[in-house]
Amino acid sequence: MTLRNLVVVLGDQLDAGSAAFDGFDPKQDAILQMEVREEASYVPQHRRRLAFFFAAMRHFRDQQRTAGRRVEYTALDDKANGGSLHAELQRQARRLHPQRIIVLEPGDWRVREQICRLELPIELRDDRHFLCSRLDFARFAQSHSNMILETFYRSVRRRRGIMLQSDGKPVGGKWNLDSDNREAFGRKGPPRIPPRPRFSPDATTSEVVAMVRREFPHSPGRLDDFDLPVSRADALKSLKDFVTHRLPTFGRYQDAMHSGEAFLFHSHLSGLLNLHLLSPREVIDAALSRSDVPLNSLEGFVRQIIGWREFVRGIYWRLMPDYAEHNALDAVLPVPRFYWTGETDMRCLAEAIGHTIDHAYAHHIERLMVLGQFCLLLGVRPYDVHRWHISMFWDAIDWVSLPNALGMSQHADGGIVGTKPYAASGNYINRMSDHCRHCRYDPRKSVGDDACPFTTLYWDFLAGHRSRFANNPRMAYAYRNLDRKDRQEVSAIRRRAEKLKTQLTAQTFL
Ligand SMILES: Cc1cc2nc3c(=O)[nH]c(=O)nc-3n(C[C@H](O)[C@H](O)[C@H](O)COP(=O)(O)OP(=O)(O)OC[C@H]3O[C@@H](n4cnc5c(N)ncnc54)[C@H](O)[C@@H]3O)c2cc1C
Numbered sequence: 001m002t003l004r005n006l007v008v009v010l011g012d013q014l015d016a017g018s019a020a021f022d023g024f025d026p027k028q029d030a031i032l033q034m035e036v037r038e039e040a041s042y043v044p045q046h047r048r049r050l051a052f053f054f055a056a057m058r059h060f061r062d063q064q065r066t067a068g069r070r071v072e073y074t075a076l077d078d079k080a081n082g083g084s085l086h087a088e089l090q091r092q093a094r095r096l097h098p099q100r101i102i103v104l105e106p107g108d109w110r111v112r113e114q115i116c117r118l119e120l121p122i123e124l125r126d127d128r129h130f131l132c133s134r135l136d137f138a139r140f141a142q143s144h145s146n147m148i149l150e151t152f153y154r155s156v157r158r159r160r161g162i163m164l165q166s167d168g169k170p171v172g173g174k175w176n177l178d179s180d181n182r183e184a185f186g187r188k189g190p191p192r193i194p195p196r197p198r199f200s201p202d203a204t205t206s207e208v209v210a211m212v213r214r215e216f217p218h219s220p221g222r223l224d225d226f227d228l229p230v231s232r233a234d235a236l237k238s239l240k241d242f243v244t245h246r247l248p249t250f251g252r253y254q255d256a257m258h259s260g261e262a263f264l265f266h267s268h269l270s271g272l273l274n275l276h277l278l279s280p281r282e283v284i285d286a287a288l289s290r291s292d293v294p295l296n297s298l299e300g301f302v303r304q305i306i307g308w309r310e311f312v313r314g315i316y317w318r319l320m321p322d323y324a325e326h327n328a329l330d331a332v333l334p335v336p337r338f339y340w341t342g343e344t345d346m347r348c349l350a351e352a353i354g355h356t357i358d359h360a361y362a363h364h365i366e367r368l369m370v371l372g373q374f375c376l377l378l379g380v381r382p383y384d385v386h387r388w389h390i391s392m393f394w395d396a397i398d399w400v401s402l403p404n405a406l407g408m409s410q411h412a413d414g415g416i417v418g419t420k421p422y423a424a425s426g427n428y429i430n431r432m433s434d435h436c437r438h439c440r441y442d443p444r445k446s447v448g449d450d451a452c453p454f455t456t457l458y459w460d461f462l463a464g465h466r467s468r469f470a471n472n473p474r475m476a477y478a479y480r481n482l483d484r485k486d487r488q489e490v491s492a493i494r495r496r497a498e499k500l501k502t503q504l505t506a507q508t509f510l
């Protein structure tokens, strides 16, 4: 029997309701899923991340087969595997002779280019997963020369009628309650943190874990105690658990950090959203169904999903491929080697990297104000920071990692994602965590053996980029403080910063 449509489902498109399935007829059509080595190794990848992707793909396959759909599945260790998406797709096209190959818009520019170059009867379909299509974002960008998150966020809320009163004003009178969402835990430490749900591997997942151990013995990250959600059913349980137990406290401690606590009150849903095991709309609806949740938590959470998540995707597709080349601050150093091992005496970094090695996860403030900020202050090549994120996080896909890592955290796009760099001295980390209390460095000091490297590098960053930032009104206060320092102190800071940059980047991995 001739095959009519071959529906390609990439690893981050695990949604049986996607546009790729519109008109799917099990009698004439089939699904193709491919595990390929190139995607698992174009940068070295955390083994937990690899296991998460492959296990989720295999669960999707099994679910589709149970639903009576034919699935052609190439396992990573299949002898005939073409090794890359384009080679394997060509091989399968030769083997199956479909009249048409349907592919949902990929989430990675590189993959899209590869697929579009193939001389095959390919139909690309728009990805409805997002609330804001690429066309919607293009319209927004055309009517707003400054693409600012806040304006975008309000427009999505208005257009989708999310958290609005009957007069069109925001529920509670304010669009943004961010100022209520910056509390630290203080000396008492966090209140009880409801544990995130853990999922014991079933036979399919155990097989994947064994395969990843075997095939990627030198990849980074811990794989023991694999407990991630990998199916649609697991994803729904994770969502329910979050909105029931952690959402009420999410807002208040959104920016806080604490030793030994990777997840705190965060949702841990990003990987599930990014593989399309959950849709943003159902996540928002689940949160909004909780009428007892404080407004600052609800608004803060909704803003991350319909604001930041949709905004960075819009930026990515509007500005790629040039976006990846941006390096506004001319940063040239490599990612320090300890980013792969966690072996550093800087307590905040050891904690955040430790969470990443253990869980392929760190929460937003750890990513932005510890991991990302240190690279920014040090002067690490922005694209390498993005590559490190792709390597290490369960939720990293090009469209979301690049604008966050290169744009938001490294300010390499010159102010497209954020109007000022996220730079602060060690005092910020001291205020938001207990790390400095257990650290050999002193966050208040910028020179001397026990001076906090963040603090030294922060003043050096301001001094080094004066011509770019001194006239930015949002940085006026920082420059006033720098100008209070006498010339000798600034020279001593800059000498120490140079030494740190040389020492800390002498060894690298990528
Ligand atoms: C340097 C850097 C790199 C990042 N890389 C990624 C990445 O590769 N993949 C990724 O999904 N997120 C990335 N983020 C955004 C954010 O840090 C993660 O989405 C979040 O930490 C995931 O944890 P969570 O699910 O517990 O999120 P929560 O804190 O519970 O937030 C809820 C949800 O909001 C969404 N969200 C929040 N902030 C952002 C944001 N800035 N951009 C996009 N979505 C957001 C996520 O889907 C997240 O699950 C990055 C941020 C930074 C600063």
Ligand code: SF4
Pocket: 346, 347, 348, 349, 425, 426, 427, 429, 430, 435, 436, 439, 440, 441, 442, 443, 452, 453, 454, 455
């Ligand atoms: S003193 Fe500096 S290096 Fe140490 S934990 Fe605090 S901010 Fe991090």
